Amino acid sequence: MISDGFGMTSEAMAREFMRHGNDPTTDWASIMDTMLVGTSRTRSSNSLVTDSGAGATAFSCGSKSYNGGIGITSDKKPCGTVLEAAKAKGYKTGLISTARITHATPAAFAAHVINRDMEDLIALQEIGNNTISHSVDLMFGGGRCQFLPKSHDEGCRSDEVDVWDLAKRAGYTRLASRSTLDSSDPSDISLPVLGLFAHGHMSYEIDRDPKEQPSLTEMTTKALDILDHNSDDGPGFFIMIEGARIDMAGHDNDPATHLRDILQYWETVSAVRKFVDSHPDTTLVSTSDHETGGLTLGIDPMYEWHPEVLAPVKKSAELICSEMKGMASDRLRDHVVNTVLPGYLGIDDAGDGEVMNVLTAASSNSKLCRRMVGQTVSARAHIGWTTGGHTGADVGLYAYGVGASDLRGCYENTQIGAFLAKYLDVKMGSITRSLVNEVTEQRGFSHGSSDNV
Numbered sequence: 326m327i328s329d330g331f332g333m334t335s336e337a338m339a340r341e342f343m344r345h346g347n348d349p350t351t352d353w354a355s356i357m358d359t360m361l362v363g364t365s366r367t368r369s370s371n372s373l374v375t376d377s378g379a380g381a382t383a384f385s386c387g388s389k390s391y392n393g394g395i396g397i398t399s400d401k402k403p404c405g406t407v408l409e410a411a412k413a414k415g416y417k418t419g420l421i422s423t424a425r426i427t428h429a430t431p432a433a434f435a436a437h438v439i440n441r442d443m444e445d446l447i448a449l450q451e452i453g454n455n456t457i458s459h460s461v462d463l464m465f466g467g468g469r470c471q472f473l474p475k476s477h478d479e480g481c482r483s484d485e486v487d488v489w490d491l492a493k494r495a496g497y498t499r500l501a502s503r504s505t506l507d508s509s510d511p512s513d514i515s516l517p518v519l520g521l522f523a524h525g526h527m528s529y530e531i532d533r534d535p536k537e538q539p540s541l542t543e544m545t546t547k548a549l550d551i552l553d554h555n556s557d558d559g560p561g562f563f564i565m566i567e568g569a570r571i572d573m574a575g576h577d578n579d580p581a582t583h584l585r586d587i588l589q590y591w592e593t594v595s596a597v598r599k600f601v602d603s604h605p606d607t608t609l610v611s612t613s614d615h616e617t618g619g620l621t622l623g624i625d626p627m628y629e630w631h632p633e634v635l636a637p638v639k640k641s642a643e644l645i646c647s648e649m650k651g652m653a654s655d656r657l658r659d660h661v662v663n664t665v666l667p668g669y670l671g672i673d674d675a676g677d678g679e680v681m682n683v684l685t686a687a688s689s690n691s692k693l694c695r696r697m698v699g700q701t702v703s704a705r706a707h708i709g710w711t712t713g714g715h716t717g718a719d720v721g722l723y724a725y726g727v728g729a730s731d732l733r734g735c736y737e738n739t740q741i742g743a744f745l746a747k748y749l750d751v752k753m754g755s756i757t758r759s760l761v762n763e764v765t766e767q768r769g770f771s772h773g774s775s776d777n778v
Contacts, residue, residue, distance in 0.1 A: 326597065326609065327384070327430055327565065328590050329377060330572025332616030333364075333721050338580070338708070339587040341622070342632040356595050360611065360723040363734045365741060367615045370399035373717040377572070378441040380614025380738060381433035385565075386753060387742030395429060395447065396437040403437035403763045405756025407745045408563055409460045414751050415559035417462045417516065417552050420451075421544050423527040423586075424569035425468025427451065430614065434565050435461045437760060443767035444471050445482050452492045452519070459495070462516040463551060463564070465544040467523035469501065479524055483769065492519050503539055511550035518551065520544070529570050529641045531585040541568055542593045549600050561606070563749060566593065574641065575617030577692075578710040579699030581638035583618075594723075601726045608727045608748055612741060613720040619711030627707065634706035637671025642698035645669055649687040649694070657687055670702055 336357055344353045369379035370389035382390040382397065386404035390397055398404050412418045420431040427436075427444040436450040448471045453459040472488040473480035482488075493499060500506050500520035522538050533540065539547075545566050552562040568590035574583035594611060601607045623630045645665055652660055661683045666675040679701055686697035696713055703710065722741070724732045728748055732741075746753060 326594060326611040327381065327567045328571055328587070328611065328613045329424075329430055329567055329569045330575045330615060330617030330715070331568070331587065331590070331613040331720065332618075332620060332716070332718055334620040334622060335571070335575070335583065335587055335616075336721060338620065338622055338632075339584055339591070341630075342584055342635060343588075345632040356591050356598070357611070357721070357723055360594075360598075360609075360725045360729075361721060362724045362729060362732045363722040363736060364719040365612050365722045366719055366735065366737050367613075368717060368738075374715050375615050375717075375738075376441070376715065377429035377614050378433060381430040383738035384612075384614070384742045384745070385434045387739050387746060389739060393441050394439065395432045395441050395443075396434070397439060397765060401439050401765065403757065403760035403765060405753035405758075405760060406434050407742060407749065407751065407753065408434040408565065409756045410746065410751035410753045411563040411749050412460045412462075413756060414749070416749065417556050417559065417562040418460060419463035419548050419552055419562065419564035420461055420466070421464075421541070421548055421564065422466040422567040422569045423541050424466065424567065424573075425471055425526055426464050426466035426521065427468050427471045428526075428569065430567045430569060431464070431466065431565065437763050437765050438767065439765050440767075440770065440772070442772070443770055444468075445484060445486070445770075446764070446767040448472050448482075448488045449486070449491070452488060452495055452497065454488075454491060454495075459517055462555070462562075463518050463548055465506075465520040465522070465548055467521065467525055467527040469521040470524050472521065481525075483771075503535075503537055506539055506544070506547060509547070511547065511554050514551050514554075516551070516555050526570065526573070529574065529582050529586060529643065530589040531582050531638070532641050532644050540592075541566070541589050542596050545593050546596050549597070553600075553604070563745075566597070568593065572617045573643075574699075575620070576713055577642050577695040577699045578618055578703060578713060579642040579695065580620075580703050580706060580708050581635040582641040582643075582699070583620075584635055598725055606727060608729065609725045610732065610741065610745065611723040612738075614738070615715045616718040616720055617715050618713070619716045619718075621709035621711070622707075624707050624709040630707040631705065634671070634702060638669070638702060639671070640669040642695040645698050646686065646691060646694040650691070652687075658684060661687070670698075672701075672705065
């Protein structure tokens with residue numbers, strides 16, 4: 326399990342928010358606190374501050390990569406992943422993410438490209454249109470547009486390849502809505518299965534319409550049931566589950582949105598722990614690829630913070646900014662004063678400075694808008710952020726089940742990948758050798774900037 330962008334201060338923030346609202350005692354602990362075994366060092370091969378591609382590749386291959394590399398070593402050669410090695414040994418395999426399923430973290434377990442933005446190629450590799458066919462038996466997440474051709478109304482590929490149709494021809498059971506997921510009986514679903522429940526990234530938990538999109542917990546619970554039902558003829562299964570949007574809210578310095586995705590991740594961890602309890606030969610490992618935002622609780626000069634400020638927030642900065650961008654200028658001030666601040670952010674006594682901050686945000690570019698809205702809430706809560714990017718801080722390492730004690734201590738991120746391989750008794754070397762002719766560059770690719778580095 327990977328809580329993307331989730332640092333130790335984020336855990337403290339979520340813990341203190343829950344304690345403040347529900348338990349006045351100081352010894353209350355979260356589900357994560359009860360599983361803490363150590364910390365992980367997060368640097369990539371070319372930077373103290375990693376991106377998600379290099380961070381996830383350390384877990385998947387047990388090897389360092391450069392920022393932007395996906396399932397590839399620092400010299401741009403494909404490396405076999407623990408998921409691919411598990412599949413070769415007879416394990417069933419799965420990937421779940423609240424981001425696009427072609428995004429950096431899930432991609433690093435089942436694809437091999439020199440640049441994380443080569444998502445057209447990643448989609449093809451994930452469904453087995455590469456050297457290793459059908460390495461992933463189950464994929465749940467967002468990013469349907471990356472599987473549809475450029476000419477499709479919902480397509481966002483740069484070519485006319487219909488990967489959604491290719492997946493069908495490759496034998497994938499396809500799920501494209503909340504209702505199809507809910508109505509599917511785990512014992513009746515034959516693998517492989519591909520469930521894409523959003524056009525792009527799935528909604529933040531604070532914005533999610535439960536009638537339209539399943540939660541991370543719901544996707545995970547269904548996936549565990551499906552994989553469990555389909556693993557009788559082999560040694561078991563390996564699955565990577567990512568709480569992806571924790572990171573994206575950190576990039577936006579949006580504390581309430583960050584918090585709600587953390588709480589949803591906690592709920593997912595709790596569900597997986599219940600599975601481990603009923604399947605005692607199973608191990609759960611949870612960590613982060615990096616910390617995002619440089620979060621601080623209690624900003625100078627007062628040694629205090631106010632968790633109650635986060636409770637009434639009802640929408641993400643992303644959704645608020647999107648709404649304001651489409652609004653006529655003559656309506657904007659009224660919307661900010663009477664809807665955004667009191668209705669969405671829970672600020673009933675906004676000062677002139679806060680009103681002006683949000684109005685300025687509305688006329689700024691999208692990234693700056695989101696950050697300014699997030700920081701409006703942060704200032705009230707006495708929360709500080711040092712960056713809109715990642716940091717080089719160590720992150721928490723959590724484990725539960727068989728072998729959990731073997732992870733006690735401070736580990737390089739590559740050592741976590743080595744632990745997974747040892748636990749599953751798989752070796753990635755033979756997979757790496759089979760990938761020597763793998764296509765790692767997307768034809769016609771135009772280098773741009775990643776949306777979340």
